[in-house]
Amino acid sequence: MSSSNSYLDQVVRQQERLEADLRTKRSAPAPAAAPAPQGGGGRQRGGGEAASPTSSAVEVRVTGFGRWKTVLVPPNAFVVHTRRGHTEPLHVGLGVSFRYNPNTDSYLVVPGAMQTILINAYCICSELQGVLVQAYVQWIIEDFATAYRKLDFADAEDPMRVVNLQLKEQAEAAIKDKVATLSVGAVLSDKQPIIEELTARLRAVAEGVGLRIVTVQIKEAVVSSARLWENLQKPYRSEQGRIARLAELAAEEAIGGRELAASRQRETQVIENDRELADLRARSAALQFDREASERLRRSQREQQDARALADLQDATSRHALALERERAAEEAEIGRLRIARESELTRLTAEAELELAAARAQAQHEQALLELERLRQRAAIDNDQSPEHIQASLVAALPDIVAKLPKPAELRTVTIGGTDQTTVGGLLAELTTILSALRSSLPGR
Numbered sequence: 001m002s003s004s005n006s007y008l009d010q011v012v013r014q015q016e017r018l019e020a021d022l023r024t025k026r027s028a029p030a031p032a033a034a035p036a037p038q039g040g041g042g043r044q045r046g047g048g049e050a051a052s053p054t055s056s057a058v059e060v061r062v063t064g065f066g067r068w069k070t071v072l073v074p075p076n077a078f079v080v081h082t083r084r085g086h087t088e089p090l091h092v093g094l095g096v097s098f099r100y101n102p103n104t105d106s107y108l109v110v111p112g113a114m115q116t117i118l119i120n121a122y123c124i125c126s127e128l129q130g131v132l133v134q135a136y137v138q139w140i141i142e143d144f145a146t147a148y149r150k151l152d153f154a155d156a157e158d159p160m161r162v163v164n165l166q167l168k169e170q171a172e173a174a175i176k177d178k179v180a181t182l183s184v185g186a187v188l189s190d191k192q193p194i195i196e197e198l199t200a201r202l203r204a205v206a207e208g209v210g211l212r213i214v215t216v217q218i219k220e221a222v223v224s225s226a227r228l229w230e231n232l233q234k235p236y237r238s239e240q241g242r243i244a245r246l247a248e249l250a251a252e253e254a255i256g257g258r259e260l261a262a263s264r265q266r267e268t269q270v271i272e273n274d275r276e277l278a279d280l281r282a283r284s285a286a287l288q289f290d291r292e293a294s295e296r297l298r299r300s301q302r303e304q305q306d307a308r309a310l311a312d313l314q315d316a317t318s319r320h321a322l323a324l325e326r327e328r329a330a331e332e333a334e335i336g337r338l339r340i341a342r343e344s345e346l347t348r349l350t351a352e353a354e355l356e357l358a359a360a361r362a363q364a365q366h367e368q369a370l371l372e373l374e375r376l377r378q379r380a381a382i383d384n385d386q387s388p389e390h391i392q393a394s395l396v397a398a399l400p401d402i403v404a405k406l407p408k409p410a411e412l413r414t415v416t417i418g419g420t421d422q423t424t425v426g427g428l429l430a431e432l433t434t435i436l437s438a439l440r441s442s443l444p445g446r
Contacts, residue, residue, distance in 0.1 A: 058073075058074060058077045058109045058110070058111055058159070059074060060072065060073055060074070060077075060109050062100065064100075067101045067102075067103065068099075069099070069100045069101070069102065070097065070098070070099055070100060071097060071098055071099075071100045071107060072097045073095055073096060073097050073109060074095060075094070075095035076094075076095065076111070076112050076113055077094070077095060077109050077110065077111055077112050078093070078094055078109070078110045078111075078112050078141060078144040078148075079091065079092075079093065079094075079095075079096050079098075079107055079108065079109050079110075080092045080107065080108045080144070080145075080148050081096075081098050081100070081105065081106075081107045082105065082106050082107070083101075083104050083105050083106075084104040084105075085104075090105075091107075092144065092145050092148075093144070094112055094144070095112075108148060108153060108154075108159075109159075110141065110144070110147075110148070110153045110159050110160070111159065111160060112140070112141060112144075113140075114138055114139070114140045114214060115138065115139055115140065115160055115163075115164060116136055116137070116138050117136060117137045117138075117139075117164050117167055117168050117171065118134075118136050119133075119134065119135045119136060119137065119168055119171050119172055119175070120132065120133075120134055121133045121134075121135070121171075121172045121175040121176055121179075123175060123176045123179035123180065123187075124176075124179070124180060125179050125180065125182055125183060125184050125187055126180060126181060126182060126183055127183055127184055129184050129223065130223070131179060131184065131187055131221060131222070131223055132220075132221070132222045132223075133175050133179060133187070133194065133218060133220075133221050134218070134219040134220040134221075134222075135171065135175065135194075135198070135216070135217060135218045135219055136216075136217055136219060137167060137168075137171055137198075137202060137213065137215070137216050138213075138214040138215045138216075139167065139202075139206060139211050139212060139213050139214055140211070140212055140214060141210060141211060141212075142210055142211060142212035143210035144210060145210070146209065146210030147209055147210030147211060150208070150209040150210065151163050151166075151209055151210075151211075163211075167202065167205070167206075170201065170202060170205055171198055171201075171202060171216075174197055174198045174201040174202070175194060175197075175198055177197070178193060178194050178197040178198070179194065182194075184223060187221050188221055188223070191218040191221065194218055195216055195217065195218055198216050199213065199216045202216065395432075
């Protein structure tokens with residue numbers, strides 16, 4: 001039965017994966033009407049904004065249309081802008097925006113932020129034991145004018161991918177070379193030699209391509225073999241177990257002595273507590289007797305005081321009730337006197353009001369009689385002042401009403417007037433009397 005070399009298989013798989021990763025991922029060609037600039041980015045905008053296939057690392061906006069386009073670069077991204085027929089770039093720098101003609105121009109946009117590379121290096125130390133070293137490296141672009149010429153940023157999805165892979169392989173190789181010269185104990189106990197070697201190698205590489213190494217750190221070093229790791233820990237664990245056992249024995253001895261002393265002290269304390277409790281009970285009983293006697297005396301004195309106070313209160317209550325009775329009788333007498341006085345005053349006021357009312361009525365009747373006499377006098381004066389012509393005119397005006405009220409004549413009688421002087425009141429009255437007599441005799445029943 002043949003045995004396979006697992007470490008060799010792992011190295012081969014890592015090499016194949018590295019070769020696949022180092023192949024640059026090119027984006028698909030754009031249509032001829034809108035050629036895609038290298039590394040450019042943007043989004044299609046309605047009404048005058050064009051876009052091309054872009055990387056996910058940097059968002060670049062391309063505005064305008066046709067030959068009159070503008071590339072807007074974020075302030076944290078490097079850009080290089082070239083044009084056909086020019087040997088040098090038109091624009092190189094951080095966050096530089098520019099005019100862009102898709103027929104003659106091309107540009108490359110690269111993130112300017114700091115990059116972090118995570119490293120897991122499977123190493124063989126000088127004792128031929130496997131050790132996994134975990135580290136990370138942080139770097140940034142310091143001179144983009146040099147970096148874009150010497151490094152590959154052409155990956156459309158991640159421009160920094162190839163550079164990160166190259167630096168990662170350099171770092172793994174440096175770590176493996178340094179660990180191969182150290183023992184397992186040196187690798188686990190002191191990581192500073194590995195950091196210094198890795199920093200020196202990466203800086204030597206980065207300075208020539210426009211990059212700058214910011215920091216290099218070793219996160220962890222782990223022994224691959226679980227049995228070797230356990231054997232390495234056994235001496236320390238055994239020593240720590242011996243120290244722990246001696247400490248336990250010393251603690252048990254100290255605890256035993258302290259327990260005996262505590263037991264003796266506890267029993268002595270119990271005896272003293274019992275004696276103190278007996279004295280305390282005796283003092284408490286005496287105090288209780290004194291308190292009860294004092295309480296009985298106080299209650300007796302309080303009862304006597306309450307009886308005296310009750311008698312005084314009853315006497316005062318009786319005197320107060322008698323005084324209240326006298327005051328009530330005096331108030332009732334005063335109320336009767338005031339009632340009689342008020343009734344007499346009311347009778348007097350009533351009589352005076354009736355007299356005044358009778359006088360007012362008599363005065364009103366007298367004034368009414370005077371008015372009636374004055375009215376009769378004025379009427380008589382008016383009657384005396386009337387002329388015969390006025391009387392005749394009044395009678396003539398009243399004749400239609402008189403005739404309308406007369407009954408229908410059953411017979412016709414003729415009364416001759418004129419025998420008297422009609423120019424005087426007496427003659428006129430005589431003629432009217434004659435007319436009325438004739439009319440009265442003509443009425444039925446007369």
